[in-house]
Amino acid sequence: MHTTESGDIHGDVPAIAHLTTDAVPAAGSAPPTDWSVLPVVQGNEDSVVMVVWRLLRQEPALIVSAGYVLLSLLGLWSSYFFYRGFQLSILDYLQVSDFLVAGLRDPAYAAILAGGALLAILVGWPDTLRRRNPARVDALRARHWGWRVLFSRSALTSWDMSGMRPLTGVCMAVAFFMALGAAIYSLDKAENIRQSGQGSAVTVHLAGDTAALPGTARLLGSSTGFVFLWWPQQQRAEAVPISAIKRMQSVVLPARPAAAPIPPPAQTAR
Template sequence: MDSKETSQKQNEPRNDAHLTERIFGDGPRQLLTHPGLILSSTYFIWALIGLTYLVMYYSHFNISILKYLEVTDILIAGLQEPKVSIAVFGALAVIIAIVKAAMWSTRYQQEKGKNFSPWMRVVFFVFFYVPKNRTALRLSLLVSLILYFAVFLELLLADEVNQIKSSANNFVQVKQEQQWIRGQCEASQIASWKLLGTTTKFVFLYNVDCDSTQVLPIESIQSIANVPNTNENLTEETQQ
């Protein structure tokens, strides 16, 4: 019995290493051999997630942000938004959790799989199934990450978008051609704008009164000023 347990413990690192190799292939070894790849790949992932965040964020305001982005905007997209960093570190935690769960599932089934009752087999197949095919294993990890990012970013964005549309704070007024601009509806006030964000060449605004957005070239804007008190309407004297 002792020799059997010793043999199982000796096989655990070998099985874990085999599973890691099936998932990541020669990637970890290549990264350790060429450290520059770590920085490049991390930056690429950061930028890609940042771009995804921008697309999802501006889609809530019916803005096709890809039409307004320059290469520079894409490169710094992931670094400008703190939520992207949270998503990246969360993804690392998800990957580690999936790999650890797969290792545990593989070991547990090898040790006790023969004694599983029918319902235990169903539970393991549904929640802890580890594909034997390398492509299927990698694809399942990729799908898990995509679902994670979709749910995580959408939950973050839902709260942020709600704050922008319903909050009585953080209004701005925008001056263009010596005048404070209004929205394109009769109810619009001067101080009913929310600043959604900027790119290299454009400013994106949301008008609370009109529930509409406006995209302005940066060079056409003379100034953007914070509104100190959103509970009071600006008078015509403020415009001058």
């Protein structure tokens, strides 16, 4: 039998010696560790989040509507706790148009949403690593007790104890942290206005009056039909109809003292 050896051909079999170990992993080698913090999608096809996501992909216009609803709910939730500190029932003064823009009045809500999502992902990261790298996690658990605690199946590190899908659990955790953060932020903001005198200081001129009301108020916010004020001298809040206000002026800030001119350098006599 005649056998030729030319280039990369040995007989009828192509040579494969030029293939590197990166292309074909060695037998018995462990797969690379997947450090992704995103929840595992596989196995979550029947979760509520995936059902809603598939619906939004079929009807993209619903994304805008859903976004408005979420922002409105966050704004109403925050407004309730903020005005509650001033003994004002804010829901009695809002109209339909106020509900739609309630979540757009403060950019801090975006930071609260991002913080809640980050915290929920970090809390669920051990469970995500355990699902993505079962062999690697088992090896770490056998090495030290700290890894066993971190990757244990508890209510704080695994969604298995809750009976929810990981995607559903993460989204619910984000909603919880977002609501908690918005409530704490609103209560702290109201406390700073009441106790520390923060907020926008304004003078109020009512319709039909020639002079402004005595004292300065803190502007809490406004709606379609009302302006909400806090009077620190009387320690009371009130909702004033917009039609009853002639003019509102911000308090003039004191001018900064002018910097002293730098004297010219002294000249020495020759």
